[in-house]
Amino acid sequence: MSRVRLYDLGCGYRAGDKGNISDVALFAPDPEVYELVRAAVTAARVKEHFGGFVTGAVERYEAPNVLALNFVLHDALGGGGPRSLRADNLGKTLGGALVRLEIDVPAALADRRAPTPDVGWAVEILSRIGR
Amino acid sequence: MGVRIGGGQGFYGDTPRSVAGLLDAGVDYLCLEALAELTLAILQKDRQRDETRGYTRDLPAYLAAALPAVAAGKTKVITNAGGINPTAAARAAIDTAHRLGLSGITVATVLGDDLTGRLDAIAGQAELRHLESGAPFADFPAPALFASAYLGARPIVDALAAGADVVVTGRVADAALFLAPLVHEHGWSFDDWDRLAAGTLVGHLLECSGQSAGGNLSRDWWTIPRPWDLPYPIAEVDGDGSALITKPPDSGGRVSFDTVRHQLLYEVHDPAAYLSPDVVADFTSAHFVDEGDDRVRVTDVRGGPATATYKALLCHHAGWAGEARIAFSWPEAAEKATATAAIFAERVRGAGLPVDEWHFELWGVDALGGPTVPATTAEVPEVMLRAAWRCADARTASLVGREMIPLTLSGPPAGMTGMGRGAGAPSELLGLWPTLVDKALIDPHVTVTLEEVR
Known part of the structure; x- marks a missing residue:
């Protein structure tokens, strides 16, 4: 068994807010990884991963129709959007923070790595405007 | 025959330029979702300064783009841009039509979501509890700066049945804005749970505008075609509740199973x-x-009976915040930032300024990731310290910020201040207090009024 980050396994993410709750969705790339994360990424594991960022409970829900797990992080936004002192007062970046989590995977998946973003088009645009 | 709905707005501050693309592609209804939880707080501050405000100020810009098509009978507009003052928003809509020289448009106003003035009466008839903590209403830090119930699709359906071309509401649940025209057009009944669920799901997919057309997509975001020309989504919904999610042709963006x-x-x-x-x-x-070509088919959505309550959101004052930033470069950037945070806090204590809550972030280290960032011994090339604090009053919050400024010369070496609010105006913090209210206490107060632009 090797430890691999969820992001390197191909998982996607999106986070949203409701009051002081952060809802973080985790999307698997295929059924095989979905079953892996379903077994490994428990509510307790996620609670531990976020440490002091999340002072309340963590609940987990399954959405197998879209190969996703949905995590509800209670007391996770420093009091909620308009009350929070955090720069990311809505927790928009907590999805990315989730896929940093590492899980044990079989040897066949051990070498999986996230692709390198190709932003050549952006560099080209910026060079055109003189940057 | 499918009903085509466009999701033209995802929040207050979104771009009215989206409207043209949706109208060119042809939509029977243009739904503009303008209200996040935070938005009501912003609108509340706006109304505090000016009683004629309290709706999203970009509504006239959206309507200027949409009303010519409305007047031509090509589309109708449904929006919750009324915020906490739908009457004023409807007035702005009518004024916009006049300004464009348009007539024959019927504007409907939905009221009854605003509970601010009758909160105590409601609390006397029902046991209100904080949705998360379970705390009783007696613990709510009055006064309520706003209190709004999330209404459903019914009053909008009533408005459409009465002939409305533009429907302006306050706090209506986001997805209900999109469900309403489907109920109206397809004649769905309010106990046809599967179809109501299908319409609600479609509304949820459209309510955040660009987010279902490639915006905020994780992973291969860099492959989204022409992301500066990201279109807003369209749903074509059949009478059985099945739907096609797509986007205007010839635009950038992407609609796929993943988006x-x-x-x-x-x-x-x-x-x-x-x-x-x-x-x-x-x-x-x-x-x-995923049918390819930016078309995703949605079918088989199931639903169950609605609950007997509406969610309501109450808002209260929660103190004052200040913020300051100071940047450091190599060497010892992170250590300098950490030391500066401590020195700053000690200076504030020495000045006798009471701070109720401190918050420090090291940008470039773990400001966003917090405990999820793996520990590292690697040197970071540069770090920005962001300090934020909460005080009981605005004056104290402002004076705290002053204590950061001398550190430019009197702190660890080569700190650069002047980025951020620093000793600038403190900002008011607002607490959100979500709860549930019996529908029977709300529904009798919900009204729909229509006015024709002449």
Whole structure:
């Protein structure tokens, strides 16, 4: 068994807010990884991963129709959007923070790595405007 | 025959330029979702300064783009841009029509979501509790700066049935804005749970504008075509509740299974029981087929009976915040920033300024990731310290910020201040207090009024 980050396994993410709750969705790339994360990424594991960022409970829900797990992080936004002192007062970046989590995977998946973003088009645009 | 709905706005501050693309592609209804939780707080501050405000100020810009098509009978507009003052928003809509020289447009105003003035009466008839903590209403830090119930689709359906071309509401649940025209056009009944669930799911997919067309897509975001020309989504919904999610042709962006599933779970708690005012929708029942060419088919959505309550959001004053930033470069950037945070806090204590809450972030280290960032011994090339604090009053919050400024010369070496609010105006913090209210206490107060632009 090797430890691999969820992001390197191909998982996607999106986070949203409701009051002081952060809802973080985790999307698997295929059924095989979905079953892996379903077994490994428990509510307790996620609670531990976020440490002091999340002072309340963590609940987990399954959405197998879209190969996703949905995590509800209670007391996770420093009091909620308009009350929070955090720069990311809505927790928009907590999805990315989730896929940093590492899980044990079989040897066949051990070498999986996230692709390198190709932003050549952006560099080209910026060079055109003189940057 | 499918009903085509465009999701033209996802929040207050979104771009009215989206409207042209949707209208060119042809939509029977243009739904403009303008209200996040935070938005009501912003509008509340706006109304505090000026009683004629309290709706989203960009509404006239959206309507200027849409009303010519409305007057031509090509589309209708449904929006919750009324915020906490739908009457003023409807007035702005009528003024916009006049300014464009348009007539024959009927504007409907939905009222009854605003509970601010009758909160105590409601609390006397029902046991209000904080939705999260369970705290009783007696613990609510009065006064309520706003209190709004999330209404459902019914009053909008009533407005459309009465001939409205433009429907302006206050706090209506986001997805209900999109469900309403489907109920109206397809004649769905309010106990046809599967169809109400399907319409609610479609509304949820459209309510955040660009987010289902490639915006905020994780992973291969860099492959989105022409992301500066990201279109807003369109749903074509049949009478049986099945729907096609797509986008205007010849635009950038992407609609795929992946972009749609990202939005499906956005701001959702239990996807098998998505609570809306009109239905409890099971998002896990939906079947998605990516047909290619930016077309995703959604079928088989199931739902169950709506609950007996509306969600309501109450807002209260929660103190004053200040913020300052100071940047450091190599060497010892992170250590200098850490030391500066401590020196700053000690200076504030020495000045006798009471701070109720401190918050420090090291940008470039772990400001965003916090405890999820693996510990490292690597040197960081530069770090920005962001300090934020909460005080009981605005003056104290402002004076605290002053204590950062001398550190430019009197702190660890080569700190650069002047980025951020520093000793600038402190900002008011607002607490949100979500609760549930019996529908029977709300519904009798919901009204729909129509006015024709002449």
